[in-house]
Amino acid sequence: MYLTKEEERIYDGEHGWANQICMKILVRLGELFHATRLIPIESAHVSGVSYKTLGDAPGKFLETLANADGKVRVKATLNPQSFDPEYLGRKLPEHIREKQLNILRQFEKMGFTQSLTCTPYYLEKPKTGSHLAWAESSAVVYTNSILGAWTNREGGPSALAAAIIGKTPNYGMHKAENRQPNILVNVKTSLKNEAEFGALGIYLGKILKDKIPIIWGLKNASEDELKQLGAALATTGMVNMFYHNIQLERRTMEKISVEANDLKRTVESLSTAAKSKPDLVFIGCPHCSLTEIRRIAKLVDGKKVDAGTEFWICTSRYVKERSGNSVERIEKSGGYVLTGMCTIVSWTETLGIKTIITNSAKTAYYAPTLNKAETVFAPLKQCLKTALEE
């Protein structure tokens, strides 16, 4: 791999340990994937922020890096943490809050924006054609497919290294030839709601692995629906991007079709719970957009959440602060708009949550293992019906 004189100096440790270790990570990974050089990135987005999933292992490394003068060179955002301080934080023991806070402190010291969201593109849309180093698979698919910015699916540590160096090796999705579609998916049934878009993603992810599909049959899909599709594709597959609105067809291209039955079976497989009433109704995986918050507010207006049910809507602080009276209306109904956290990396077990109903296929897929919870997978309207007293 070619390194500039300046990059070589960093590699040799002339700019301190933090920069050296980050440069080593980028160079070794670059060599692994046959990159020829490093390219500047517009932003980095780092996963691995929740103390629940990280455990104690990374704390020390982040601390050492921050103390060795590790500073981000580009705009760098963070994935969600394991609770929101205002509501759930108060229900959790001191040592959990302290450990989580310490992780955030180290990131802050290195110059990370405390965005705490899996949808950093709502805070600032990356420029079309720009290069990024983003972890968080759902955001990777969304940015490659919907926003047209280019990123590999980074891991937590490699995105961190890219944030500190401000560059990433030029391999994979950073090269036009690797962004070409190589399979045609014909969806032969019309998708009725966001949950079905998610189910389609779960079904296709298993088949596609790391292929790049053109998906036909998604006419008039909203960005929120495509967000569900992308998040689910990345849950079961290594899919980094999809096309949905091009008519390109090559004779040599592999073709598959998705029938109504495939979708039905996938939707069913994402529910594990019997008939027991969920103790948590959860919307906001990936984090809600402004449009979604407004829609929920409209649907719950004047109604009351069932006394024994928790009703969480997760989003970023940024979006919450811009959603006007929608938050008030949701809170008046008894729901909570929680910011900066993600349910699947939160302390649901500690909080006694055993059954979750959600419109997110990604959450429904992960919750049985990550949260040891039963799941009911259903579209938004049905989730809200469960939350609200009849």
Next chain:
Amino acid sequence: MRQIILKGRTIVEGHCKAEALVSTKPISFLGGVDPDNGKIIEKNHDLHGECIKGKALCFPHGHGSTVGSYVLYSLAKKKLAPKVIVNQTADPVVVVGAIIADIPMIDQIDIRQIKTGDTVEVDAYTGVIKILKRKENKSSCI
């Protein structure tokens, strides 16, 4: 015995002699290795219950969460890390882990040639591993 020499690729430089612990299965450091004692805890793993501390840990490649890199760092800080990592095909999780934990590492080695209990010498500057002594019975850790 005739000395077996295998040539691979340097990932992290270093040099050491150690007893080999060889697996035919990928290892996930997050969830697969106990960060408090260095034992493999992944169910149905062929090294289940074995301790990786101080070993020449040979396995095909890593898998699972990228948090696994931090687990390797944490193991190293607690002096529970392997002395050297030998992979068939290096993957990002283990590579990053070995870099931040400063564990010598080489890849592109046919690890089937190495048996658990063998004494090996790894020159991770040149990417060479030598099998110095064969051992038949498995030895346990600590």
